[in-house]
Amino acid sequence: MALARPEALLIGDVLEVLTFQGGYNTNAVLVGSAMLGLAAGVVGVFALLRKRSLVADAIGHATLPGIVIAFLIAVMLGASGRSLPVLLLGAAVSAAMAVLGIFGILKYTRLREDAAIGIVLGVFFGVGVVLLSYVQRPENVTASPAGLHHFIYGQTAAMRAGDAMLMAGIALSAVVVTAVMFKELALASFNDDYARVAGFPVSLLDGLMLGLVVLVTVAGLQAVGLILVIALLIIPPVAARLWTDRLLPLMLISGGLGALSGYIGAATSALLPRAPAGSVIVLCGGGVFVLSLLIAPKHGVVAMAGRRAVQRLRIAGEHLLEAAYEHDVSRKGDTTIPARTIRAMERLWGWPIWLGPMVIAGLRRRGHLQRTSDGYELTTTGAARGARIARNHQLWEQYLQTYADVAPGHVDWSADTVEHVLSPELVAELEAALKAKGALP
Amino acid sequence: MTLTPTGDLFPLLAAVLAALCCGLLGNFLVLRRLSLMGDAMSHSVLPGLVIAFMLTGSRTAPVMFLGATLAGVATVVLVELIKRLGRVESGAAMGVVFSVLFALGVLFIERAARNTDLDANCVLHGQLESLVWWDGPASWSGVAISGLVEAAPPQIWTLTITCGLTIALVVALYKELRLAAFDPALATAQGFSATLLHYVLMIFVAGATVAAFEAVGSILVIAMLIVPAATARLLTDRLAPQLLVSVAVAIAAAAMGYMGSIAVPHAFNKPEVNAAGSMAIMLGVLLSLAAVFGPRYGVLATATRRSRMARRIELDDLLGRLYRQEEAETATVPAPRRAIKRARRRGLVAPDRLALTDDGRARAAALVRRHRLWEAYLVDRAGLAADHVHDPAENLEHLPEALPPEMGETDPHGRPIPPI
Numbered sequence: 001m002a003l004a005r006p007e008a009l010l011i012g013d014v015l016e017v018l019t020f021q022g023g024y025n026t027n028a029v030l031v032g033s034a035m036l037g038l039a040a041g042v043v044g045v046f047a048l049l050r051k052r053s054l055v056a057d058a059i060g061h062a063t064l065p066g067i068v069i070a071f072l073i074a075v076m077l078g079a080s081g082r083s084l085p086v087l088l089l090g091a092a093v094s095a096a097m098a099v100l101g102i103f104g105i106l107k108y109t110r111l112r113e114d115a116a117i118g119i120v121l122g123v124f125f126g127v128g129v130v131l132l133s134y135v136q137r138p139e140n141v142t143a144s145p146a147g148l149h150h151f152i153y154g155q156t157a158a159m160r161a162g163d164a165m166l167m168a169g170i171a172l173s174a175v176v177v178t179a180v181m182f183k184e185l186a187l188a189s190f191n192d193d194y195a196r197v198a199g200f201p202v203s204l205l206d207g208l209m210l211g212l213v214v215l216v217t218v219a220g221l222q223a224v225g226l227i228l229v230i231a232l233l234i235i236p237p238v239a240a241r242l243w244t245d246r247l248l249p250l251m252l253i254s255g256g257l258g259a260l261s262g263y264i265g266a267a268t269s270a271l272l273p274r275a276p277a278g279s280v281i282v283l284c285g286g287g288v289f290v291l292s293l294l295i296a297p298k299h300g301v302v303a304m305a306g307r308r309a310v311q312r313l314r315i316a317g318e319h320l321l322e323a324a325y326e327h328d329v330s331r332k333g334d335t336t337i338p339a340r341t342i343r344a345m346e347r348l349w350g351w352p353i354w355l356g357p358m359v360i361a362g363l364r365r366r367g368h369l370q371r372t373s374d375g376y377e378l379t380t381t382g383a384a385r386g387a388r389i390a391r392n393h394q395l396w397e398q399y400l401q402t403y404a405d406v407a408p409g410h411v412d413w414s415a416d417t418v419e420h421v422l423s424p425e426l427v428a429e430l431e432a433a434l435k436a437k438g439a440l441p
Numbered sequence: 442m443t444l445t446p447t448g449d450l451f452p453l454l455a456a457v458l459a460a461l462c463c464g465l466l467g468n469f470l471v472l473r474r475l476s477l478m479g480d481a482m483s484h485s486v487l488p489g490l491v492i493a494f495m496l497t498g499s500r501t502a503p504v505m506f507l508g509a510t511l512a513g514v515a516t517v518v519l520v521e522l523i524k525r526l527g528r529v530e531s532g533a534a535m536g537v538v539f540s541v542l543f544a545l546g547v548l549f550i551e552r553a554a555r556n557t558d559l560d561a562n563c564v565l566h567g568q569l570e571s572l573v574w575w576d577g578p579a580s581w582s583g584v585a586i587s588g589l590v591e592a593a594p595p596q597i598w599t600l601t602i603t604c605g606l607t608i609a610l611v612v613a614l615y616k617e618l619r620l621a622a623f624d625p626a627l628a629t630a631q632g633f634s635a636t637l638l639h640y641v642l643m644i645f646v647a648g649a650t651v652a653a654f655e656a657v658g659s660i661l662v663i664a665m666l667i668v669p670a671a672t673a674r675l676l677t678d679r680l681a682p683q684l685l686v687s688v689a690v691a692i693a694a695a696a697m698g699y700m701g702s703i704a705v706p707h708a709f710n711k712p713e714v715n716a717a718g719s720m721a722i723m724l725g726v727l728l729s730l731a732a733v734f735g736p737r738y739g740v741l742a743t744a745t746r747r748s749r750m751a752r753r754i755e756l757d758d759l760l761g762r763l764y765r766q767e768e769a770e771t772a773t774v775p776a777p778r779r780a781i782k783r784a785r786r787r788g789l790v791a792p793d794r795l796a797l798t799d800d801g802r803a804r805a806a807a808l809v810r811r812h813r814l815w816e817a818y819l820v821d822r823a824g825l826a827a828d829h830v831h832d833p834a835e836n837l838e839h840l841p842e843a844l845p846p847e848m849g850e851t852d853p854h855g856r857p858i859p860p861i
Contacts, residue, residue, distance in 0.1 A: 053533040054477050061660070108740050109732050114476040114532075115671045119728060121480065122664025126721020129660060130702070133715035140711055153547055227484070228547075231540030238529050238537050274551050282544035289537060293526055301526060 018267055025161050026270050029223075032164030032171075033266035033281060034259040036220050039171035040229075041236035041258025042178050043212045045251050048237040049189040050209065054114075057230040058102060058121040059095045059210075059217050064128025064226060066094025067151050068135055075143045082147065084163055088170075088218045091151075091226075095214045098124050154225030154278030163222055170219035174212045175255075185209060186247055223266070224278035232258060235285040242296035257292075261285040315420050316359045318389050320345065321368060322419075324378055325386025335383060338375040392419040395430045402437050444700070446584050451572035451597060452656075456695040456720060458600035459653035462607040463665035464691025466649050468684055469642055471670040472622040477532060478517070478643065479666035481539040482650045483659040485516040487546030489651075495549065502595040506651055513647025516542065517640065567658025567717040569699070572596060596656045603652040610645055611684070614638070619680050661717040665691055668724040675731040675738050690727050698723035754839050755780040757808055760789060761838075763797050764805035768856075806859040812838040813852035813859075818845035820853040827853040 047053050070090020074081040098120050105116040135145040147155075159167075178185065187195045188205040196202045213233065220229040240254035265281030272280075297303050323345060328334040346356045360376065363369040368382030378386065396415040400406040406414075422430075444453070463479075470476050486509045493508020494500055516538055523534040574592050578584055611618065617638055621628040625635035646666070654662045673686035698720030703713040733740050759780040776795070784790040789801030797805055815834035819825045825833075830853065837843065851857055 048529070048533055051530050051532060053530075053536045054480070057477075057480065057536060105732070109675055110738055111471075111671050111674060112474050112476075114474050115471050115667055115674075118476040118480055118663055118667035119671055119725070122660060122668060122721050123725035123728075125660045126664060126718040126725070129658075129718030130714045130722060133718065134706070134711070137712050228540055228544055230536055231544065234533055234536035234540065238523075238527055238533050241529060242527060276547055276551050279544035279548040279551075282540055283548065286537075286541035286544070289541075293523075299528060 013271055025159075025164075028161035028164035029159050029270070030263055030266050032159075032168040033223050033262035033277070035168040035171040035262070036216070036223055037232060037236070037258035037260070037262025037281070037285075038255045039174040039258075040216045040220065040232035040262075041240070041254035041256070042251050043174055043209075043216050044233035044237040044258070045240070045247075045254050046178075046185055046189050046209045047213055047233055048241070050206070052210070052213075053234045054117050054230075055099070055102060055210065056213050056217065056233045058098055058117045058124070059213055060226045060229040061121045061128075062098030062101075062124035063091035063095050063217060063221060064125055064152070065131055066090035066092070066097075067148060067221075068128060068131040068145075069094070071143075071145060071148060072131070072135060072141070075141055081143045081145070084166060084222070087148075087151075088166075088221065091221055092214055092218045094124065095217060096211075099210050099214065150225070151221050152225050152227060153276055154221070154223050154228060155276065159222055167219045167222060170215055174215045174219070177208070177212060178251075181205075181208065190247075223262075224281055225276075228278045228282045231282040231285055232262075235282070235289050236261065239285075239289040239292040239296075242292045242299045244298055257288050258285070261288055313355075313359060313362055316349075316351065316355055317363050317368075318385075318420055319349065319416075320359060320363065321378070321382055321386035322389040322393065325383055326390050329378060329383050329386065335378040336372060336375060337369075337377065340375075342375065389419055392422045392427060395427065395434065396422065398434055399430050402434065444703075445577075445579070446581055447574050447577040447579070449699075450577065450584065450589075451574055451594060452569040452716065453696065453699055454593075455569060455572055455596055455600055455656035456699050456716070457692050458597070458604050459649075459657050459662075460665055460669070460691035460695035460720075461688055462600070462604045462649045463653050463662060464669035464687045465607055465611055465684060466642070466646050467666035467668075467670035467691075468673070468680075468687050469618055469622050470646065470666060471674060472680075473625075476667045476671075477535055478520075479646060479650065480663050481516050481520065481535040482513045482643075482647050483654060483662045484539040485512045485542040485546075486647075486651055486654055486659060488512055488542045488549065489515075489546075491546050491549040502599050505655070506599060506648075509651035510644065510647045512542065513650060514640075514644060516647075517643045567654065567656055567661060567715075569656055569716045572656065596652075599652045600656065603648055607645055607649060610641070614641075618642070622680070657720070658717045661721050664721040664724050665695075668721075668728050669694070672724075672728045672731045675728075675735045678737075690724070694723040694727055695720050750839075752780075752783070756783055756789075757839055759784055760797065760801055760805035761808050761812065763790070763795070764802065764809050767797065767802075807841075807861075808838055810859040810861070811841070811844065813856060814845045814848050816852045816854070817848035817858065821848060 044053075044056075047056055067087050067090050070087050070093075071081045073090075074083060074086050079086070101120045101124075102113075102116045105111055105119060106113060111119075132145075132148065135141045135148070138144075184195075184200055184205055185208070187198070187200060188202050189209070192202050195205070216233060217226070217229050220232055224232060236254040236258035237250070239257050240250050243253050244250050261284040262281055265284040266277055268284070269275045269277035269280045292300065294301055295303070320342075324335075324337050328337070342356065342360070345351075351359075360369060363382065364371070364376075366381075367379055368385055369376050370379055371377075393415045396418045397408075397411040400411040400414065401408055444450075467476075467479065470479055489509035489512025490505050492512070493504050496508075497504050516535075519538045520531060520534045523529065523537055524531050527534065527537075572594055577592065578588070617628065617633055620631070621635045621638045625639075628635040628638070650659075650662050650666075653665065657665070669687040669691035670683070672690045673683045676686055677683050699716050701723060702716040702719035705719075706713050731739065734742075736742055755777060759776045762776060781790060781795065784801065785792055787800075788798055789804060790796065791798055812834045815837045816827075816830045819830040819833060820827050848858065
């Protein structure tokens, strides 16, 4: 790409590339990388769901011997050996053999999948390295094998528009096949037993899925190289998994994240000299993953911690109301809670110092508690809430004793956790059931 | 082909040492289904090396070793973290971690460490061929231990120390490692932490990966960790033989691969090829041999056992059918010709017509006896319905070593159980 130059970058350069004004070649590579990312993200979801992510690693490494053999054959037949389609065909053939190798090991020996993947990866790559060392000696092969080793780490700098189109074409075909076969692939990856019983050819679908992985791998060889192509297939789906639990959104998000990393990665590598596109694309994916891990609203670390904190505050507040109600309101009709009682409760429950004030603030905001001269006082709504929780607690205890045959001494702890999550419907049901047994508290 | 001390002694020694420690540690990875941890480690070694180099500017063995080992440990920790936070299985978590770390390594190499001899290609292929003993003796008889110790390059020392520590670990913690490999929960229940042991093992794997890969390249490390242990797994069921076999396989593959990388191309008048790669190929060959010819789990042995069993069942079925025919005096039913021929050859069926000989009748009676005993047993003791017991009995009758207890005179269908 023409833009790679050693001097400092200007904002203008960045915008130029990102908005597709960096010249025909650059644009083609950007679009191609985005397509590749999209296809890898989409296909990778199935690999992740089938717990086959690392098969993709073996597939990637196993393309090396195929590339070198295709080069040797092309040279032997008098061709240049540089023809990209021929090399990619060789890569696809040896990748397919690697898949067969893994399944052969699983079928005919007692070795497990992890060992099978490692064996195929190591041995195929060993063959590739030996062949590569053979063709790199000029006395062995007349044609220059320059460029073959670019397939290992990837090299977009040397990509021409035509190569990028080929990459985009292969990637798009994988997306189209996935879209057409979506229902079948989804079924086979979630519940293969059911799919088999329902008459779907599950092994064929498995083969198709791995075929798609091979397709994406081969498409990605030029841009990211055979070692890192696995990252494209794994990182976007794992990141997308943090955003959603449903398959279709999962695929869309994964494809989107993949396309984004491909696009930004290729653009960055076009701007920075000596930044191999493969690594940059993968690192963009890694960045997207870390970001997702932090901020994804569904399973992101921040969202989870927030939800857990809210839950903890709510439960602590409910415990306080319940204790106040049980201890003073129901026995003595006394709704005041002196500050020292609260301190005693905090000690009893082992609350950290910050929790008490937050809990009280929350209860006051909701109007369950109000301030008095020497502490707090339960409001009517607060007392009612405390009563309801105490009742839930008793209901559950009674239910465990009556229906689950749990000893009376063992029910308090369990009820303490369950009381916070009983829905009104469940409470009604419990009341009905216990009434029928004559055990309503 | 002739090997010389100058060109071949240190490469061969490095290969054998790398094979020894990787092959030994690999057993515990394969048994715990953690094979791909080796894959992950060997990929994340690269950024460890580069970062250590960038921080210290030194390319000495201890610095490199420390950096790469730390990277290996970081890999293990990150994989655990992502597994837990990202709610994915360990394979995917490993993939995320090692590919990102490797990408980081490649980027750093390209941008920062360009002018040094840290080369991304060396990382993959190893640099065995560069371990030349420049002023080494011209013949093998001239090799003396003292000279060897003096001249050994740092890679050899690193490998020797790693090997020593690895062997010491396996010997000292053999019992614990064995228990943790087969039943980590029991190990923890017995009072030593399987998790701690896991981390110790992982640190050793990281160390072995680092020590080995500088000499033989990161890909061979994966192959050396996994393939010897997998080969041994196909040949034996017990841990001690498994360890010995795997080490033998690893060393044999290292030596044969190294020599093959010279001898085979030379036979075709070509220059030698990459030694590390050809060791990986040799490992593949040994594994295939074990998979095909293994005495117990090999494909051939299994196939032979199966076909012998199939032939016996065919013969049994023919005899059983003829026996029941005689019993009920019904018409002849067709039987596979192969089985008839075999029965005649053994004198179990009359040569001129399709009828049992006395020998045949005795064997058939024993078979039908087993069948009907099983039927009676399944109805009486296992509570199955009488019309559901034929199929299981049909399978069980072929196992003469498994005989149900005496069950009376007749089977559930009222047919007599032939006496012994």
